[in-house]
Amino acid sequence: MGSIVGDSNAVSQPISLTSWIDSGLLLKTTMTSSDSQSWHILGAGAVGSLWANYLLRNKQPVCILCRSPEQLDAFWDNPFLTLVVDGQRYKSQPKTELFSSNQPIHKLLVTTKSYDTLEAIQSVAHRIDRSTQIVVLQNGMGNQQSVAELFPNSAVYAGTTTEGAYRTGPHQVVHAGRGKTWFGPFNKAANDQGGEPLQALLDLDLVSDYEDSIHTRLWQKLAINCAINGLTAIHDCRNGKLLESPYLEEMIQLCDEVELVAAKLNQPLFPHPLIDAAKGVAKATGENLSSMLQDVRHQRQTEISSINGFLCRQAEQLSIPVPHNQQLTERVLKLSAEQDQ
Ligand code: KPL
Numbered sequence: 001m002g003s004i005v006g007d008s009n010a011v012s013q014p015i016s017l018t019s020w021i022d023s024g025l026l027l028k029t030t031m032t033s034s035d036s037q038s039w040h041i042l043g044a045g046a047v048g049s050l051w052a053n054y055l056l057r058n059k060q061p062v063c064i065l066c067r068s069p070e071q072l073d074a075f076w077d078n079p080f081l082t083l084v085v086d087g088q089r090y091k092s093q094p095k096t097e098l099f100s101s102n103q104p105i106h107k108l109l110v111t112t113k114s115y116d117t118l119e120a121i122q123s124v125a126h127r128i129d130r131s132t133q134i135v136v137l138q139n140g141m142g143n144q145q146s147v148a149e150l151f152p153n154s155a156v157y158a159g160t161t162t163e164g165a166y167r168t169g170p171h172q173v174v175h176a177g178r179g180k181t182w183f184g185p186f187n188k189a190a191n192d193q194g195g196e197p198l199q200a201l202l203d204l205d206l207v208s209d210y211e212d213s214i215h216t217r218l219w220q221k222l223a224i225n226c227a228i229n230g231l232t233a234i235h236d237c238r239n240g241k242l243l244e245s246p247y248l249e250e251m252i253q254l255c256d257e258v259e260l261v262a263a264k265l266n267q268p269l270f271p272h273p274l275i276d277a278a279k280g281v282a283k284a285t286g287e288n289l290s291s292m293l294q295d296v297r298h299q300r301q302t303e304i305s306s307i308n309g310f311l312c313r314q315a316e317q318l319s320i321p322v323p324h325n326q327q328l329t330e331r332v333l334k335l336s337a338e339q340d341q
Helices: 024-028 046-057 069-077 114-123 143-150 188-193 196-202 214-235 239-243 247-264 274-284 291-297 308-317 323-340
Strands: 039-042 062-066 081-085 088-092 095-098 107-110 133-137 155-161 164-169 172-177 181-185 208-210
Touching: 039 046, 046 062, 046 081, 046 088, 046 164, 046 172, 046 196, 062 069, 069 095, 107 114, 107 196, 114 143, 133 143, 133 181, 133 196, 143 155, 155 188, 155 196, 155 214, 181 188, 181 196, 181 214, 196 208, 214 239, 214 247, 214 274, 214 291, 214 308, 214 323, 239 247, 239 274, 247 274, 247 308, 247 323, 291 323, 308 323
Parallel strands: 039 062, 039 107, 062 095, 081 172, 107 133, 133 155, 181 208
Antiparallel strands: 081 088, 155 181, 164 172
16 A cells, blocks of 8 residues: 555554454544644554553543654554453554654653663654653663763653563554563653653553662663573573573673672662572563563574673773673674574
8 A cells, every 4th residue: 555645544443353442542533643632653663562552541642653654554554552461452543653743742652672762762762842741761771871971851761561462463462471670760851750641651550660760770781681581592591491501601701790899889789699680580581581682582683782891891980891791782683693694
């Protein structure tokens, strides 16, 4: 089909549905995208789609930002998002806009993969001003800081989640495992505004809390991901396998280095040793394929540079040797490079 004229395809189409449709959402198609309550989703992968669905189910207006006319066209063909959870299917209809639209963005949820974030957010920078609230919800670290530096006058929040979700198609996401999410202020503007602008995110049928010390939550998740993700990627194994020798020894070495760096930064991690926390997560998610192993298996770029790579950059600045994290980062990068050939 041809391209859509204009940059919004919020048109409701008559279709027959066997599954439940949130009827209230059809009303939202008449709302202008400059509505200050609308959540713009940058990066509609598994996490972005999950939040888009839960916001829509809670009658919150959502606009999916599309990089290309082709992505926008896909919503013309199928304007619905589908959420599969607890054996049920839910359908809801977001608005859509091109990155290049001139509509201002008031609330931006950034759920891109970590390596896409800066380019994506720069593509919508002309739509962001000091009244915009930006929430960066993704794995790894480094981008939160970069976004805060790019938009010093906007309120920048960060989030971290243990929700498990994967996509089974461009507009369909499966909520595979219930987890918990924390959101908190990442810069002064966000600190000044507090949690009120995030109320819609905190009210969803997803367990979430506002957390003043979001930095520590981000570091905890980073530390766990440093211990688990890369190892499962290079050994092509499920998380639980890391509890066995010789993988466990490797996990211990990674954890020791992460703790050294965190200690030097005065960054608290867990009340108990990191290895205990990592073993606990590996056990609880034993049957899971880590997100990084899934990326490798699907021949997608991994987030290693924002996880163990971030740790190595911090260590270098502090002159702390972290050879195991360094080697792991290189091995995962090499794995992706080999797949590219
Ligand atoms: O967060 C994860 C991930 O896969 O990215 C863990 C905790 C390792 C669970 O799979």
